[in-house]
Amino acid sequence: MKISRLLIFCVFIFYLFSTSGCIFGQKTADPKTQNYQPFKIGLAMATLQEERWRRDRDYLKERIEQLGGELLVQNANNDQQKQLQQVEYLISQKIDLLIIVPHDLNEAASAAQMAKKAGIKVISYDRLIRNAAIDLYISFDNYKVGEFMAEYLVDKVPTGNYVIINGAPTDNNCYMFNQGYKNVLTPYLNDGKIKIIFEAWAEDWKPEAAYQYIQTLLLQGKKFDAVIAANDSLASAVIEALSEWRMAGKVMVVGHDADLSGCQRIVEGTQLMTVYKPIRKLAYQAADIAMALVANKDLKTNGPPIFNGKHFIKSEIINPIPINKDNMEIVIKDGFHRRDDIYMNVSPFGKKNNF
Numbered sequence: 001m002k003i004s005r006l007l008i009f010c011v012f013i014f015y016l017f018s019t020s021g022c023i024f025g026q027k028t029a030d031p032k033t034q035n036y037q038p039f040k041i042g043l044a045m046a047t048l049q050e051e052r053w054r055r056d057r058d059y060l061k062e063r064i065e066q067l068g069g070e071l072l073v074q075n076a077n078n079d080q081q082k083q084l085q086q087v088e089y090l091i092s093q094k095i096d097l098l099i100i101v102p103h104d105l106n107e108a109a110s111a112a113q114m115a116k117k118a119g120i121k122v123i124s125y126d127r128l129i130r131n132a133a134i135d136l137y138i139s140f141d142n143y144k145v146g147e148f149m150a151e152y153l154v155d156k157v158p159t160g161n162y163v164i165i166n167g168a169p170t171d172n173n174c175y176m177f178n179q180g181y182k183n184v185l186t187p188y189l190n191d192g193k194i195k196i197i198f199e200a201w202a203e204d205w206k207p208e209a210a211y212q213y214i215q216t217l218l219l220q221g222k223k224f225d226a227v228i229a230a231n232d233s234l235a236s237a238v239i240e241a242l243s244e245w246r247m248a249g250k251v252m253v254v255g256h257d258a259d260l261s262g263c264q265r266i267v268e269g270t271q272l273m274t275v276y277k278p279i280r281k282l283a284y285q286a287a288d289i290a291m292a293l294v295a296n297k298d299l300k301t302n303g304p305p306i307f308n309g310k311h312f313i314k315s316e317i318i319n320p321i322p323i324n325k326d327n328m329e330i331v332i333k334d335g336f337h338r339r340d341d342i343y344m345n346v347s348p349f350g351k352k353n354n355f
């Protein structure tokens with residue numbers, strides 16, 4: 001009696017396992033061989049330079065594999081020609097869908113078109129590709145990212161001289177961040193309360209460029225009270241330059257990405273705030289949508305259609321969260337960083353340790 005129940009239970013479990021992969025993760029069976037092939041997703045990344053992209057890659061892989069797919073990853077190291085070749089390679093590997101983080105907002109259109117021509121669906125991940133018929137754009141609310149940064153800064157420095165270091169001119173996000181800063185700053189600029197004494201762009205998001213801009217301004221004897229650095233890597237370089245002039249913590253600096261070193265600088269007092277973008281949520285959402293697209297399911301997305309210069313693209317948009325020393329708990333609770341890692345250099349009295 002007991003044995004037969006156990007047998008029925010085993011058969012039931014076997015049935016569950018053998019059918020569950022069919023929901024998303026497996027292509028239809030070849031009737032002759034009954035061999036299931038996992039879906040293949042190609043991920044063409046522009047860069048792994050910043051800490052966040054390694055999380056994107058790992059979470060995408062984790063979720064796609066959970067859903068029974070396979071992820072092939074390429075990294076173009078900020079080289080558009082290389083990205084094109086890598087997309088060519090991914091197509092040759094018979095991927096079912098391409099997730100691309102474009103290096104160049106315009107040039108990447110040819111990579112996307114190449115995939116589309118091969119019958120492969122394309123997701124523009126975190127950065128928008130202009131003028132290409134892509135299937136989905138998934139990102140954070142990048143205007144909001146810029147607005148948060150400027151809001152925290154004007155609250156702390158409502159009058160004075162500002163410097164803005166934008167990211168790469170080839171990255172569509174940078175124009176959105178910039179629009180966000182300007183949305184907030186414009187009334188202050190019009191009133192003459194705030195003056196932008198210098199604004200520049202960092203090619204390929206190179207921190208060296210940000211460092212050089214700040215060094216040059218300081219060497220020229222320019223006085224400024226606040227710096228908007230488009231991400232935490234640039235903020236790090238800005239603060240390094242400031243610290244060489246003993247001005248770290250005196251000039252207010254904001255960044256975004258909630259990099260570990262960014263969070264450490266916030267609790268130490270050399271960076272005012274950052275913006276946390278829940279990368280796991282982005283990657284998991286993108287992976288779920290990718291698998292649904294491959295399975296030709298109807299897509300329900302939460303964002304408005306985005307015009308990319310030629311086409312209206314479906315969008316999925318995730319909210320960013322501003323972080324300063326008072327709500328650091330958010331990134332800890334979310335498992336983004338460990339408390340000990342953030343507060344590593346800070347004594348229980350809030351002062352930087354001198355060791």
Ligand code: BGC
Nearest residue numbers: 050052127171173205231257
């Ligand atoms: C992303 C940022 C990242 C930057 C540099 C931007 O497109 O939104 O999170 O820091 O690229 O890679």
